[in-house]
Amino acid sequence: MDWIQAFLGVLQPQVFLYLVIGVVSGGLIGALPGLTATMGVAVLTPISFWLKPECGFAMLIGVYNSAIWAGGVSAILINTPGTPASIASTFDGYKLTQKGYSALALNINTVYSVLGGLFSSLCLIFFAFPLAHFALQFGPAEYTTLALFGLTMMVSVSGISPIKGLLVGFLGLLFSTVGLDSIQAYKRYTLNNSALLDGLNFVPMMIGLFGIGEILYQIYTSDSQEKLVVAEVKGTKQFLTPKEFGKLAPANLLTGIISVIVGAIPGAGGDIASIICWGQAKKMSKHPEEYGEGSLEGLSVSCTANNAVIGGAMTTMLSLGIPGDAVTAILIGSLMMYGMTPGPQLFIENNPFVLTLIAQLILANLVILIFGLTTSRIYPKILKIKKTTLWVVVIMCCIIGSYAINNSYVDIIMMSVAGIFGFILRVMDFPQGPFILGMLLGRLLESNLRRALSLTMGNYSIFFTSPICIVLLSISVLSLVWPSIKKQLKKRAA
Amino acid sequence: MSKDGLMFVGACVIVTLFFMIPAFSFPGGTTDGAPGPGYFPILVCSVILLLSTILFIQYLRDHKKYFQQNETQKKNLPKLLIAIGAIILYTILFMFIPFIPLTLVFMVFLNWLFGRTWRFNIIFSVVFTGVIYFVFNNLLHVML
Numbered sequence: 059m060d061w062i063q064a065f066l067g068v069l070q071p072q073v074f075l076y077l078v079i080g081v082v083s084g085g086l087i088g089a090l091p092g093l094t095a096t097m098g099v100a101v102l103t104p105i106s107f108w109l110k111p112e113c114g115f116a117m118l119i120g121v122y123n124s125a126i127w128a129g130g131v132s133a134i135l136i137n138t139p140g141t142p143a144s145i146a147s148t149f150d151g152y153k154l155t156q157k158g159y160s161a162l163a164l165n166i167n168t169v170y171s172v173l174g175g176l177f178s179s180l181c182l183i184f185f186a187f188p189l190a191h192f193a194l195q196f197g198p199a200e201y202t203t204l205a206l207f208g209l210t211m212m213v214s215v216s217g218i219s220p221i222k223g224l225l226v227g228f229l230g231l232l233f234s235t236v237g238l239d240s241i242q243a244y245k246r247y248t249l250n251n252s253a254l255l256d257g258l259n260f261v262p263m264m265i266g267l268f269g270i271g272e273i274l275y276q277i278y279t280s281d282s283q284e285k286l287v288v289a290e291v292k293g294t295k296q297f298l299t300p301k302e303f304g305k306l307a308p309a310n311l312l313t314g315i316i317s318v319i320v321g322a323i324p325g326a327g328g329d330i331a332s333i334i335c336w337g338q339a340k341k342m343s344k345h346p347e348e349y350g351e352g353s354l355e356g357l358s359v360s361c362t363a364n365n366a367v368i369g370g371a372m373t374t375m376l377s378l379g380i381p382g383d384a385v386t387a388i389l390i391g392s393l394m395m396y397g398m399t400p401g402p403q404l405f406i407e408n409n410p411f412v413l414t415l416i417a418q419l420i421l422a423n424l425v426i427l428i429f430g431l432t433t434s435r436i437y438p439k440i441l442k443i444k445k446t447t448l449w450v451v452v453i454m455c456c457i458i459g460s461y462a463i464n465n466s467y468v469d470i471i472m473m474s475v476a477g478i479f480g481f482i483l484r485v486m487d488f489p490q491g492p493f494i495l496g497m498l499l500g501r502l503l504e505s506n507l508r509r510a511l512s513l514t515m516g517n518y519s520i521f522f523t524s525p526i527c528i529v530l531l532s533i534s535v536l537s538l539v540w541p542s543i544k545k546q547l548k549k550r551a552a
Numbered sequence: 553m554s555k556d557g558l559m560f561v562g563a564c565v566i567v568t569l570f571f572m573i574p575a576f577s578f579p580g581g582t583t584d585g586a587p588g589p590g591y592f593p594i595l596v597c598s599v600i601l602l603l604s605t606i607l608f609i610q611y612l613r614d615h616k617k618y619f620q621q622n623e624t625q626k627k628n629l630p631k632l633l634i635a636i637g638a639i640i641l642y643t644i645l646f647m648f649i650p651f652i653p654l655t656l657v658f659m660v661f662l663n664w665l666f667g668r669t670w671r672f673n674i675i676f677s678v679v680f681t682g683v684i685y686f687v688f689n690n691l692l693h694v695m696l
Contacts, residue, residue: 108692221610225564225603231596232571239589244579246589247571270639278625278632446666450659451680457643458684462694470643478636486560486618504592512586 080120088128143328153352168430178369230496271480321370557611
């Protein structure tokens with residue numbers, strides 16, 4: 059009954075309209091190289107605050123899913139992934155385009171992205187509720203180690219040096235200490251400015267890091283006069299036959315499972331999932347020689363992987379309050395702005411809203427299916443939009459969006475500073491995600507760490523007696539030292 | 553040694569000290585053993601200093617140049633600095649000058665900086681300023 063109400067709620071004209079707006083916006087953002095799903099959700103977040111929570115989230119969920127799907131469109135048509143998650147779609151997608159099957163490739167991208175999204179939504183339904191129920195047993199010590207686990211996992215899978223990731227993550231933790239402290243309400247680093255009593259506003263920082271930072275990086279590194287060669291959408295064969303569809307099913311089912319697990323790991327996004335799944339499917343395939351040469355199976359698994367990650371990332375985000383990727387980190391910030399705290403309590407205090415979110419995820423995929431199959435011929439024209447036009451649009455949206463959150467000039471200044479910081483991080487090969495995660499987890503980590511220590515009169519043994527803490531700490535340590543161990547093992551083998 | 557890297561580490565250390573030094577004068581913990589408000593910042597700062605030291609040593613051995621790596625970056629540097637300056641100036645003037653004229657000038661400037669034709673520049677700037685004003689001011693009721 060609750061589920062029916064959730065779906066009917068999303069089908070209300072106003073909510074559904076924002077879902078469609080989100081899908082269309084995400085379709086544009088994702089398809090245009092340089093505009094990522096993270097940037098899209100970050101830039102549109104301030105607008106969502108002016109809407110009812112269900113409308114605001116319908117738009118953000120629409121953008122998130124649609125941008126990931128649309129990233130495959132430019133991967134197929136111009137051999138450049140629109141979002142990092144679509145990197146593996148270039149391997150076979152562009153080859154199919156060169157062979158004259160671009161229409162078929164685009165439809166495979168749409169159908170399998172949607173199937174991946176729907177599969178992961180089902181996993182979300184099955185796993186989020188038991189996981190949240192399990193997390194209800196967590197006390198301050200478990201939450202402390204969970205926050206550490208989230209941070210270390212994000213650092214270890216970010217692909218860049220763990221030291222760099224950790225440094226950025228801890229800088230995020232440090233900036234989270236600005237404002238009144240959560241136990242004694244003592245003013246810290248507020249510079250006598252009342253606007254800083256609640257801490258640094260997370261959303262403008264995020265918009266700056268992922269929006270302005272990225273655009274500055276593009277201004278610095280790319281040739282603005284470069285002209286794109288966009289392939290036309292053509293080919294008499296537009297869809298797979300039922301027989302071909304059946305043949306691809308086992309590889310895609312396995313891909314769905316792997317991607318949901320990868321998505322649930324903090325920091326491991328669609329790019330990692332799609333590359334892992336493409337490689338795995340190639341190993342298992344009867345025709346591995348076709349991979350990278352326009353394989354239908356290769357393209358389908360990379361497309362399934364992109365969107366199947368979303369359900370996994372949403373599972374940890376909703377049930378534990380730990381973001382699975384940068385977009386879910388932003389969504390956590392948005393939930394907080396609406397006065398809701400992601401984690402097990404959300405399932406008790408705002409259960410109908412959780413159901414609404416899941417229903418939005420499912421319906422967003424269905425809207426993408428219709429939108430994707432009907433608009434594929436428009437995309438070559440969209441891809442011809444000059445990147446300089448996009449730069450101006452994004453810069454303006456970032457500035458006005460940050461101001462719109464609280465009508466505050468301080469937010470614009472914070473956004474600009476964060477933008478320059480984001481640019482420096484990008485140039486210096488530092489990951490930006492751990493900074494946001496550090497800022498998000500800082501309060502959770504500090505308040506629970508201090509509460510846990512107050513329970514034991516300052517004795518740290520509490521973190522080594524609970525089985526949950528031991529498991530989480532062990533995984534955290536292992537995830538940090540594993541890259542070094544792997545390097546040493548490789549050296550010895552060589 | 554990587555000069556860019558060492559400068560970055562130096563900046564991290566300065567920021568960390570800015571947080572760490574005042575934290576020592578924060579009140580102490582409560583009688584039930586809960587640490588005081590300075591505990592967490594000091595803990596985090598200590599880890600950052602440790603990580604900065606490791607990174608400092610790595611950058612001493614590293615010879616990578618992060619800024620101005622290639623010709624494109626060298627060519628684009630003035631454009632980047634002007635764009636950053638324009639954004640900062642816009643955010644400052646945002647407090648003093650009405651939205652429409654300020655944004656119009658800002659967008660014309662950015663389009664000119666990015667090498668767009670005057671015809672496109674004027675039309676795009678006028679239309680986009682109008683769209684932003686309408687969406688935020690009229691639809692979302694943000695006071696611009």
